Amino acid sequence: MAENDAQEASEAVSETNDIQESADAPETPGTTYIVQPGDCLVKIAIQQLGDANKWIEIYELNKDIIKNPSLIRKGQELKLK
Numbered sequence: 001m002a003e004n005d006a007q008e009a010s011e012a013v014s015e016t017n018d019i020q021e022s023a024d025a026p027e028t029p030g031t032t033y034i035v036q037p038g039d040c041l042v043k044i045a046i047q048q049l050g051d052a053n054k055w056i057e058i059y060e061l062n063k064d065i066i067k068n069p070s071l072i073r074k075g076q077e078l079k080l081k
Contacts, residue, residue, distance in 0.1 A: 035076040041069055048080055 033048055041055035049057075059069045061079040066072060 031079065031081045033078045033080055035072050035074055035078060037074050039072065039074075041072065044078065 030048075033044055035044070041058050042052050045054040045058055046052050055069070058078055058080060059066060061081075062076075065076060065078075072078075
């Protein structure tokens with residue numbers, strides 16, 4: 001019985017460590033992003049690509065739907081790569 005308790009405790013610690021490791025890992029950017037309320041290209045670049053200066057790349061990839069980089073709309077699907 002004590003052996004089972006020790007094994008269950010060990011498994012619980014292992015699961016907790018796995019959850020913590022995934023929480024610490026940076027977001028893996030996808031190839032597209034759906035604009036959310038309050039987003040701007042700089043914020044998306046930081047969150048999805050890890051560099052605020054990459055907003056220009058997002059803009060260049062999406063010139064067909066973004067006429068003014070300061071005006072993006074909720075629900076727009078932006079290419080990131």
